[in-house]
Every structure is written in structure tokens, then in C-alpha cells.
Amino acid sequence: MQYISTRGGIDPISFTEAVMMGLATDGGLLLPRAIPRIGASTYEKWQNLSYTELAFEVMSRFIDDIPEAELRNIIERSYATFDTEEVAPLVHQGGLHIMELFHGPTLAFKDIALQFLGNIFEYLLEKQDSVMNILGATSGDTGSAAIYGVRGKERINIFILHPQGRVSAVQEKQMTTVTDSNVFNIAIRGTFDDGQAIVKSIFNDLDFKDNHHLGAINSINWARILAQVVYYVYASLHISNHENDNTVNFAVPTGNFGDIFAGFIAKRLLPEGSIRTLLLATNSNDILSRMVNDGDYSLGEVAATSSPSMDIQSASNFERYLYYLLDEEPNRCKQAMEQFADTGKLDLADFKDQIQRNFIAEAATEEDVVKTIASVYKDHGYIMDPHTAVGVHCALKHVEKGVPICCLATAHPGKFGNVVEEAIGKDLELPESIKSLMDKQSRCELMDADKNQIRDFLSANAIH
Numbered sequence: 001m002q003y004i005s006t007r008g009g010i011d012p013i014s015f016t017e018a019v020m021m022g023l024a025t026d027g028g029l030l031l032p033r034a035i036p037r038i039g040a041s042t043y044e045k046w047q048n049l050s051y052t053e054l055a056f057e058v059m060s061r062f063i064d065d066i067p068e069a070e071l072r073n074i075i076e077r078s079y080a081t082f083d084t085e086e087v088a089p090l091v092h093q094g095g096l097h098i099m100e101l102f103h104g105p106t107l108a109f110k111d112i113a114l115q116f117l118g119n120i121f122e123y124l125l126e127k128q129d130s131v132m133n134i135l136g137a138t139s140g141d142t143g144s145a146a147i148y149g150v151r152g153k154e155r156i157n158i159f160i161l162h163p164q165g166r167v168s169a170v171q172e173k174q175m176t177t178v179t180d181s182n183v184f185n186i187a188i189r190g191t192f193d194d195g196q197a198i199v200k201s202i203f204n205d206l207d208f209k210d211n212h213h214l215g216a217i218n219s220i221n222w223a224r225i226l227a228q229v230v231y232y233v234y235a236s237l238h239i240s241n242h243e244n245d246n247t248v249n250f251a252v253p254t255g256n257f258g259d260i261f262a263g264f265i266a267k268r269l270l271p272e273g274s275i276r277t278l279l280l281a282t283n284s285n286d287i288l289s290r291m292v293n294d295g296d297y298s299l300g301e302v303a304a305t306s307s308p309s310m311d312i313q314s315a316s317n318f319e320r321y322l323y324y325l326l327d328e329e330p331n332r333c334k335q336a337m338e339q340f341a342d343t344g345k346l347d348l349a350d351f352k353d354q355i356q357r358n359f360i361a362e363a364a365t366e367e368d369v370v371k372t373i374a375s376v377y378k379d380h381g382y383i384m385d386p387h388t389a390v391g392v393h394c395a396l397k398h399v400e401k402g403v404p405i406c407c408l409a410t411a412h413p414g415k416f417g418n419v420v421e422e423a424i425g426k427d428l429e430l431p432e433s434i435k436s437l438m439d440k441q442s443r444c445e446l447m448d449a450d451k452n453q454i455r456d457f458l459s460a461n462a463i464h
């Protein structure tokens with residue numbers, strides 16, 4: 001399988017090269033040259049596979065430069081850190097299927113991708129006898145999942161910036177209590193945007209970047225998307241049957257468009273019709289639901305909500321979908337992205353029919369979220385986090401007779417305890433992994449939001 005850029009500016013590369021490149025060097029995003037289509041008989045045969053066996057089958061359709069035994073081993077180790085062998089258990093609540101993606105070490109679905117990516121990096125660095133210094137800024141969830149993905153790995157150091165006092169207590173503890181010697185937490189006196197700007201400017205210094213083997217762990221790495229395709233396939237296999245025309249809809253709480261794009265890939269990978277529609281659910285940061293409903297892809301102001309991991313306007317993975325929307329013509333994709341960079345908007349009204357063949361969208365207000373958490377708890381005794389509730393709100397509005405809906409539960413409710421407790425009117429029983437955080441020793445540097453100070457710190461602590 002070869003990989004190309006959405007902007008057409010690179011020669012085709014292998015999976016391994018795509019993982020190490022992250023962002024394509026022409027500024028585009030990497031995609032497989034063609035998405036394979038699985039036949040019905042193969043799909044049948046996958047029915048009884050365990051999660052990790054299925055992961056191998058799915059991933060090996062996209063990876064041909066890692067030997068089978070090695071890839072199986074990487075997958076096994078990536079999901080051995082989850083608290084259940086099922087990895088992504090399905091529960092049935094009030095006519096909905098809820099797929100719990102929060103059983104990894106940091107209790108959010110990003111673990112599914114980042115446990116895998118960390119192990120892939122480790123394997124490739126070993127093979128290439130190289131090292132990597134990962135630098136990233138986080139507003140909460142990604143940072144902790146990234147740290148847990150690479151903690152203790154010999155050839156990797158990780159430096160994660162978070163805004164001091166502006167991430168939740170649980171998120172802060174999850175990051176700073178990882179005291180492995182390769183993990184460097186930096187709290188900056190400033191905002192997430194300050195952190196992001198510092199990271200960007202350090203990456204833009206190409207000499208520094210090369211000399212220090214800088215790597216990124218943001219949501220555009222193809223390996224992350226690929227790891228997420230697996231649970232769509234897993235859910236499809238377990239939910240759809242002859243009673244429901246062998247099909248299923250998915251409700252996906254969406255921010256950067258990474259998760260739902262994995263659903264789009266799964267839809268094209270599986271036999272025609274196996275996945276019917278992807279319900280794209282946003283909070284009040286609704287650029288993507290406007291895109292689906294009106295063809296209006298125009299930036300708004302970022303608003304803070306109870307589902308902070310979806311407080312995003314410029315969705316970093318949207319370009320991947322745009323590439324398919326524009327008939328896989330990189331020149332058009334490049335042009336559209338340049339126009340978006342210049343004007344902050346794209347008019348996709350002419351593509352509405354095409355978009356709506358794959359997606360239905362809905363935006364949830366803060367009130368919708370609280371009401372959904374409260375009513376699902378009252379009626380079914382099931383407690384969900386605010387991100388999941390955005391998706392469930394959307395799902396309940398679009399119930400289609402005879403078509404099951406799978407709602408992706410992206411975070412454990414205990415991670416966003418305050419909002420949830422307020423909605424259900426009682427205290428939450430927190431999982432042991434959160435309770436134990438408060439007594440653990442933590443380690444963190446505090447710095448000004450000053451690029452030079454952070455660059456010097458990185459230099460002094462980088463692995464060579």
C-alpha cells in the first residue's frame with residue numbers, strides 16, 4: 001500500500017514513511033493511494049475474531065512493510081493496557097448501542113490510537129537505529145494519551161506543554177504523575193493557544209527540528225486514523241444482522257474530524273451498505289454540522305463548552321474528506337485549502353447531496369447535553385460523559401426504523417465529573433485509576449510562555 005498527499009506534492013511513500021512523516025512535506029495530509037474493498041465472504045469470516053485479531057486483519061490491508069509477526073505483536077501490546085479484553089465493549093441502552101472507547105489508560109478514546117502509535121514509533125525507531133523527541137501542546141486529553149503512549153520508551157523523549165491552571169484537575173494529574181525519565185511536562189503561564197504557537201514556531205525552525213529529531217503526535221498521523229477504523233468494523237460485525245438488513249448507523253462526537261473520518265474509511269472498506277450513515281455530532285462549535293447541513297464551511301469563534309475536546313473550529317482532518325469530495329484531485333484540494341486559509345471559509349453548497357450521502361449532522365447545545373445525560377440516566381441508569389452525550393443527543397433525533405445506531409462513547413464520565421454529577425443529581429463513583437491519581441507524586445516544570453526558554457529546555461533534555 002502506497003501513500004499520497006491530499007495536495008499532490010510528494011512521490012508515493014510506504015506506510016512506514018507516512019507514519020514518520022506525519023504531516024506531508026507539501027503541507028497536505030497523507031492518505032492511502034486507494035482504499036481496498038473487503039468482499040462479503042471475508043467480512044463473514046471476521047465475525048468471530050477478537051478485537052486484536054480483527055485489528056490485524058484491518059490494518060494489514062493498509063500496511064505492507066511491517067512483517068506479520070511484528071505487526072501482531074505491536075497490536076497485542078497496544079491493547080494489553082486496556083482494562084478489558086474486549087477493548088471496546090458494546091452495551092445496549094434504550095434502543096441504542098453504545099460502544100465504550102474509554103477503557104484505555106487515560107479513560108478517553110484517544111488511547112486507542114495513541115497506544116498503537118507509540119508502539120509503532122518505538123518499533124520503527126529501533127529498526128532505523130534512530131531517536132525522536134516528541135513536542136506537543138495540549139488542552140487536556142491528547143497530552144495525557146500521548147504521554148501514556150510513549151512513557152518508558154527508550155528511543156523517545158516527550159515534551160508536552162499545557163496551560164497552567166487551565167486543564168482539569170484530573171487531566172493535569174494524569175499528565176504530571178507520569179514520572180518516567182523520558183516524560184517532560186511543562187506548564188506554561190499562558191493559554192493553550194500560546195502553547196500551540198510556541199510549538200509551531202519551534203517546528204518551523206527546520207534546522208532545530210532536524211538536529212533534535214523533533215516529532216509530532218497530533219491528530220493528523222495516518223496511523224491514528226487507521227487504529228480507529230478497527231472499532232467501526234468491530235461494531236458493524238457485532239451489531240448488524242439479517243434482522244436489520246445487515247447495516248448500522250454511527251453517531252460520532254466530532255471535533256477534529258479524525259474519528260468520523262475513520263468511520264468514512266471503514267464505510268468504504270466494508271461491503272457496500274454495511275455502514276449506512278455517519279451521524280456527525282458537534283457541540284455549539286458547529287462548523288462541521290453547518291458544512292453537512294448547509295454546505296457552509298466557515299470558521300466561527302471557538303466557544304468553551306462542557307465537551308472541551310470538541311471545542312474546535314478548524315478541524316485538522318477535514319482536508320482528508322475534502323480530497324474525496326473533490327474527486328481525489330489533489331490540485332482542487334490544494335486550491336480549496338489555500339482559499340480556506342485565506343478567507344476562513346469554503347462554500348460547499350454544490351456538494352450538499354454528495355456530502356449527505358455519507359453524513360447526517362446535528363449540533364447540541366449545552367442544555368441538550370445536560371438533558372441527555374439526565375434522561376438517559378433516569379430512564380436506563382446509564383451514565384455518560386458530555387462528549388458522548390453530544391453524540392447520543394444526535395442519535396436520538398435521527399432514529400431510523402430498522403437501522404440500529406451505534407453511539408461512540410469517547411470518554412469515561414468520571415473524567416468530566418462535575419458536569420455529569422450536576423446533570424444526574426448525585427455523586428459519581430470514580431474509577432480507581434482516577435482516585436489513585438490524587439495521592440501520586442507529580443513532576444512538572446513551570447515556565448513563561450516564552451519560546452526561547454522552552455527551546456533551551458528541550459535542547460538540554462533532548463535524547464540524541
Ligand SMILES: *Cc1c(COP(=O)(O)O)cnc(C)c1O
Binds near residue numbers: 108110219258259260
Ligand atoms: C478528541 C475527542 C473527541 C473528538 O474526536 P475528533 O477525532 O477530534 O473528532 C471527542 N471526544 C473526546 C472525549 C475526545 O477526547
